[in-house]
Amino acid sequence: MLLVSSKLANEKVAIDTSSPEGTARIRVVFDKGKPVTIEPASTILFMGGG
Amino acid sequence: MKRKQSWRLMFAASSLLLLVCAGQVASKQTPKKEARLNSEEQKVINYLVADWGEDYSVTSVDIAMAALKTKPSDETRFRIGSHIKAHPELHEIIRRWGWVTIVLTPDEKLIARTLINAEREGKPQPTVVEIAKAVGVTEAQVDNGLTMLERYEILQRATTKGAGYKVVPRYIKWEPRLDFIFHKVSLDSGRQFNTN
Secondary structure, three states: OOOOOOOOOOOEEEEEEEOOOOOOEEEEEEEOOEEEEEEOOOOOOOOOOO | OHHHHHHHHHHHHHHHHHHHHHHHHHHHHOOOOOOOOOHHHHHHHHHHHHHOOHHHEOOOHHHHHHHOOOOOOHHHHHHHHHHHHHOHHHOHHHHHHOHHHHHOOHHHHHHHHHHHHHHHOOOOOOOHHHHHHHHOOOHHHHHHHHHHHHHOOOEEEOOOOOOOEEEOHHHHOOOOOOOOOOEEEEEOOOOEEEEO
């Protein structure tokens, strides 16, 4: 998140990760620091830092 | 005279026995001889050492191999991963995040997590079919993943009803919810790396 909002703030960034409690895959795409794709829809995205 | 000879024979036999025992102890204590990496494999190590720490990178072997267009091969990946496992002095990132984070693919981490979570929660071991469904891969991919996890001594073969493996105890007690994690970052430029 720090990278997405700083060094990579002008880029399109895809992050592939997973739920830490299970095996569900999560994909979030940011364009210029803003989330444009969040899969699955039930994903809760915390963006701290004000 | 005969008595002296028999004492000599007994001494020789007991010396031989001691030598055999000493040899067995030495072979158990000596780590398996590590095969030298070839030049292509060493390039992957060099790439990782240069990449780790840049942009919080904890880049894994599979991503480095893809970046260098190394022919995809589980055997090559295992040889590189084993080198990293044996050499934490290569980089602080290995010591901070652990070799497991670096050498396994996301699929292998999820396969491991499926088995670990079942054991932690006291559930029956999942079958290959159940693991494939949970992770979203084919049964053949699960088989390959289980083999790799066994080679890294994260799993052991077991006569259970599930996939036929059990988790090595230290990975059950490892950091719940912080273990076997991955965050793969892909940029439009084509650069890929992992962060944690």
